[in-house]
Amino acid sequence: MLLLKDLPSTNSLLKLVARYPDADVNAIQEFATILSVTSDLSVALDKLLNDHGLMQGRWWILVLLLREDNLTSSPSALAEKIGVTKATMTGFIDGLQREGLVSRLTHDEDGRKLQIKLTSLGEEKLDEVVPDYYRKVGALMSVLTEAQRATIIETMKILGTNIDAMK
Amino acid sequence: MLLLKDLPSTNSLLKLVARYPDADVNAIQEFATILSVTSDLSVALDKLLNDHGLMQGRWWILVLLLREDNLTSSPSALAEKIGVTKATMTGFIDGLQREGLVSRLTHDEDGRKLQIKLTSLGEEKLDEVVPDYYRKVGALMSVLTEAQRATIIETMKILGTNIDAMK
DNA sequence: CCCCTATAGTTAGGGCCCAAACAAGATTAT
DNA sequence: ATAATCTTGTTTGGGCCCTAACTATAGGGG
Numbered sequence A, B: 001m002l003l004l005k006d007l008p009s010t011n012s013l014l015k016l017v018a019r020y021p022d023a024d025v026n027a028i029q030e031f032a033t034i035l036s037v038t039s040d041l042s043v044a045l046d047k048l049l050n051d052h053g054l055m056q057g058r059w060w061i062l063v064l065l066l067r068e069d070n071l072t073s074s075p076s077a078l079a080e081k082i083g084v085t086k087a088t089m090t091g092f093i094d095g096l097q098r099e100g101l102v103s104r105l106t107h108d109e110d111g112r113k114l115q116i117k118l119t120s121l122g123e124e125k126l127d128e129v130v131p132d133y134y135r136k137v138g139a140l141m142s143v144l145t146e147a148q149r150a151t152i153i154e155t156m157k158i159l160g161t162n163i164d165a166m167k
Numbered sequence C: 001c002c003c004c005t006a007t008a009g010t011t012a013g014g015g016c017c018c019a020a021a022c023a024a025g026a027t028t029a030t
Numbered sequence D: 001a002t003a004a005t006c007t008t009g010t011t012t013g014g015g016c017c018c019t020a021a022c023t024a025t026a027g028g029g030g
Helices: A010-019 A025-050 A056-067 A075-082 A086-098 A120-141 A146-161 B010-019 B025-050 B056-067 B075-082 B086-098 B120-141 B146-161
Strands: A102-106 A114-118 B102-106 B114-118
Touching: A010 B056, A010 B120, A025 A056, A025 A120, A025 B025, A025 B120, A025 B146, A056 A075, A056 A086, A056 A102, A056 A114, A056 A120, A056 B010, A075 A086, A075 A114, A086 A102, A114 A120, A120 B025, A146 B025, A146 B146, B025 B056, B025 B120, B056 B075, B056 B086, B056 B102, B056 B114, B056 B120, B075 B086, B075 B114, B086 B102, B114 B120
Parallel strands: none
Antiparallel strands: A102 A114, B102 B114
């Protein structure tokens, strides 16, 4: 996603307001703060996964496959759930297959479809990474009180349902 | 950043807990929600910028340059502030220069350094995009009350200062 | 049966982003 | 003054992610 380590100071924002008078300085600063913090969260997650030789795209595929009854799903379904295009999913599966974490199986009834199956090596990888992931996410969130956690989720969901306001 | 349109249902999380008993299900679900919503925010910002032929990396460079007194900064300083590597910055500047929005000037005293300067075309581009950006970010944030805005920022900052908990 | 359309997956080409290796100029130590 | 070191910026090669165009299979209507 993005970045911006150096959040705009109020002073430099005032300069921008002088140039663009209609700006809601607080809103901009708040928006930038949210993006900046979550960018850092995403980077921290990347590091965690990287320690296990994974990256976010590949990670979510493994987790989704583990949820399936027979550890199997289709590229299209995975792409839909993760929110990437089918083309991107092809690349992810290429990488996972290269490392032996998933396998491509043909579909018996529909010649167009593939079945992506978590291999036993993939299961082992999850058994290695998931506890670490759970422990660290738990540690992160534990710095917030129950009330703070409930409130931030509620507020984020409100923001999420109003993203159309940016269109 | 990442994705995950299809947030883990509590049911499928229970299956994970059966496999990994120590997991804090709430923490995981909350973490995923935060990442998911901000991913959507980032996508919305991408769209906004894309309407003006920009992308996030290039956008922040222009904004940072506008803040400078003489509309000038160095690649290293820009990379530092935005939070990308110098190599990435080289690519960004290549693109912006190709489009005539910034120019590379040599540094008088230090032969290693460059001065990246916002061109008049770059200023015109900002005058076109910034008001739109401000208006839409303002519209997004306006769906929250003052109290909600204050609280989410405070909570985000707490999370941000405790990212080391994930290490 | 054949054509038309829809769906599943891949390929090609581009921008984003990084780490590692590099070139050139500046600084410091001896 | 010269060698070692640091800093600045670029290049190279890789994974991520998209859109557009493509291939192959499936399904429906004539």
